[in-house]
Amino acid sequence: MRLRITFEPYGDVARQPNKHxxxxxxxxxxxGSEYGERHDEPRFKFFTFSDFFTDSTGRPTLLVSSPEKGFINTLYSAIREKKSVYIGRQELEIVELKKFKLPLRRAFQTGSPIVLYRNAEKNEYFKLHQHRDLRFFLQRLKENAEKKYEAFYGEDFFLEGPIFDRLIPKLRTNGKLDVYVKVVKNGIPFPVIGSNWELLEKERIKPEERRFYRFIMDAGLGEKNSLGFGFLNPLRR
Structure with missing residues (x-):
């Protein structure tokens, strides 16, 4: 399930807010809600959000997604009565709020970079441009998604074959494949490295796999989903 929030910036055009x-x-x-302790719980958070983008009128817009309907409903109820909010130091007027559910598709596009660790103990991120190992990328992506799915539904799950059959990375203007995002927490900046994708496609989703792909569509792919990474948009093909 998803929540779409469209803003009107006060003063200057809104800057891309820091993900933290x-x-x-x-x-x-x-x-104050049943999800009020989610931040401190030692578990997957089961939500993600997109990078800010502009709608057809040029207004900054944010999408939040989660496989938990109650989570999205709680956010919706908390924000629907507000006229404006602060994100960091930016004050933004709320001009539109909508919750909705999208149909499952076989193809997806990233709405924020996918982040994976190459070596979590050394805090080393997988760099597509440097490591050039799609087999590692797909296997780690699959293992991470299966683990989160099992934690959410409380049941074992194994996906046969690769998680995606066709991939098209999104090149940056400088020709690089990797995206370096500066995240600031408690005044201390640290880089997070990921990759954006024009296409992530599964040729055929079996009936018994539909819930898994719907889950990753809403929960996000890879690491650091609750920090706004791994957001997916379904595509018509």
């Missing part, structure tokens, strides 16, 4: 500030904005909306 957006995460804090979401957690503040959850205070």
């Amino acid at each position: 500030a957006v995460q804090g904005f979401i957690y503040n909306l959850l205070k």
Whole structure:
């Protein structure tokens, strides 16, 4: 399930908010609800959000997705009565709020970079441009998704074959494949490295796999989903 929030910036055009500030904005909306302790729970958070983008009128827009309907409903109820909000130091007027559910597709496009660790103990991220190992990327992506799915539904699951059959990475203007995102937490900046994709496609989704692919569509792919990474948009093909 998804929540779409469209804003009108006060003063200057809105800047791309720091992802930690957006995460804090979401957690503040959850205070006092059954999800109010989600930030401190030692578990997967089961939500993600997109990078800010502009709608057809040029207004900054944010998408939040989660496989938990109650999570999205709680955010919706918390924000629907507000006229404006702060994300970091930016004050933004809320001009439109909509919750919705998208149909499952065989193809997806990233709405924020996918992040994977090559070596988590050394805090080393997988770099597509440097490591050039799609087999590693697909296998780690699959293992991470299966683990989150099992934690959410409380049942074992194994996906036969690769998680995607066709992949088209999105090149940056400088010709690089990797995206370096500076995240600031408690005044301390640290880089997060990921990759964006024009296409992630599964040729055929079996009936018994539909719930798994719907889950990753809503929960996000890879690491650091609750920090706004791995957001997926379904595509018509």
